[in-house]
Amino acid sequence: MKARRTTSGLPRAGEEATQGRRNPLGSATGRGSRVRAWPGGDGRRRASAAKQRAELLELQQGIHYRRVFVTLLGVIVAVSAVVVLLGTIGLLNETRSRPLTSAEQNQYKQEEIARRWQAWPTTGVFPDEVKYLGLDRAQQYARRIGIAPETECAKGVDAPVADVLRSHGCVTMLRATYMDQTASFVFTVGVAVLKDEEARVSAGEELTQDDRVGVLPVAFPGTVSERFGPEQRQRTSWVGAGPYLVFSTGGYADGRTRAAIPPEEILHPELWPAGKSIGNQIAYFLADPPKVPPCTQGNVC
Template identity: 35%
Template sequence: MAPRAAAAAACLVLGVGLLGGATTGFLLTGEDDSPAVSAQTAYHDAAALWHSVPVDRLFPRTLKGEGAGPGGSDRTWTRIAVAPDSGCAKALDPLLHKALRSAGCLRLLRATYVDATQSSVTTVGLLFTKADAEATQALRTRFTEQGLDRRDDLMPRPYAAEGTAAARFGDAQRASWTINVLTDAPVVVYAVSGFADGRTVADPQPAAEAMKQGATTAPAQAGLGHEAQGVADRIERGLRKAVQKSTEQPS
């Protein structure tokens, strides 16, 4: 009888210990509401990435675009220039700057890439805003519902660096673009593409339109919609990985 009682007592102690451990773990990790806590932490951490993450992580020297080209073809882009981090007033078209004003401009980081054939150039930007999550969601809603991301008078400006393949990549050379207001980070990701030979484009087209099957505009035929979207997507993915890594690091 005594051994059975001892065994029962041991099981009770072990059970209480496991329960206590589980409770402690719950209190320490906040597991029940961790998605909300994690999202808030990630949003907050993302705002500081512009000065805490090396440029080669935000804008890798080479981007691999498997299946990113027309018809699912592969693409490779090489970084040829990085602009000094700056404000938005001079780097953005006045109308686009006005459209983004409600979010505030904390910092704007930009880089320009050239494709493997040296025939197209793409400037990609990461606009870090001062907005909280609610204001960011409102900005995204306004951009999508009002079609601001598809208006050619709100195209992002390119970064033309002297002595590179993008030296002649000015406002008149803009061919296709994409703008994405993120909601899980205070960041607007954009990209604008054009021909590397400096030719002007009379009918610039949003990347989403230029990528449609059967599109016949010059940007569509040259695959410049795919260039803008492909570069923007990969920079955005890199940003999300940087945010995830920052939230995983012990405070």
Template identity: 40%
Template sequence: MAASALTLVCAVAAGVAGSAAGTELTRGPSTAELHAAAEREIAGRWRNWPAGRVFPATLPYSAEQGGRERAGRIGISPHTSCEDAVDAAAAKALRQAGCKGVLRATYIDALRGVLVTIGVAAFPDELSAVRAKSAFAGGGRPVPGLRPLAFPGTVADRFTADVRQSGSVRQAGPYLVLTTAGQVDGRPADAASEPRPAIFAFATEISERVLTRLSTPRMPDCTSREWQC
């Protein structure tokens, strides 16, 4: 009799445990799990998105004279090395912050007088990106900063480090988006007659569009292979 009672108790306990396990396996993702999935998806965009999605063929901006213009993409670098993409003074900070890669593309303004290279630096998390940001110059200064990306045989073939006249850095989520800008004619920064920050203002605007696209969360779809909930 005692043995039968013990068997019944064990069976009930096993049934309860099995029911709990089944509930755990079939329940939907919790809010915390959805947030974690969204963060993982954002952090992987720099690697998972096609290059043309990160850097569209054109990017709109507000023209200096008013109205809207579009900057055109000249090319995208196939290389993603963190240290090669920035000045040596900033490379160490990127390495210490765990930089995973830097994507770069060069654009030209609608008047075809100014070039800008946009760089997307990816980090393990937001805190790492915040730490790395302090290594870059502020106030529109280009050094230390992103190295320009030239393309031989194009209008950007003279876009070298000496040509840089303006720079910027922005951060959101696990990303830094950097810019460096100069004039198409290849004139060195120290040869410019006087500073003209207005002609480079569009560089920051188009870089912020790139950053917004990369860092804006979207609702996870746990039925899709794209997500890990």
């Protein structure tokens, strides 16, 4: 007996299988789809995400380091600015004009006096004319005959004096020769420059009181002093002023020696006072206290 076709409208088993293999567009394929998912897609996404996370972390670290650097740089700039400001304030306080202290005024005087032998011309150290007291204390003027070249201290004085000057650091010796107003006497004045006033005081304490030794005379040919030498010296003396020892010696313009003069005439009433007065005047010029400015930068504080 033949099988009967069902009338319910439902597909048979074979038809179900055929329908299950139909193309989604409606046509039958006859077999299953061959398209499969790409096996490496998830791995790439994970690698890309990891790379992005690493880059983000690196960027965050860079931002952190930059903030630290900027902060440190700001601190350094601020500290430097404070140091510069404090230094500027200190410099302004130090250099601004202010009244001189007593110690600074005294130092100014000492320095000014100590450099005069170099700062002044030789005609400033040894003026053309020097006042002195003559007979009856009459004021007279000694005229300068000539100025000798600067020389070593030991070469401008007698040996006993040279030893003292050398041991106390004598710098140099300046000498000039004068004649009195009557041209009867000649005098040589020698300025020994010591390194400072303390050295001058120490040297003065060791100098001999022998009036036969001291500065060596300087004679100038063709003048009234041409016969004035060591043997013609009648007396010598010295006086201290600042860092200077000022020596003076005098004799007769006619060339008489000390040995030719009777002892009672050596203390001539006019010769020796004139010689000492000339030496003292030059010492006074050198050590005359200068005018001290009231402020560090002049007269305005």
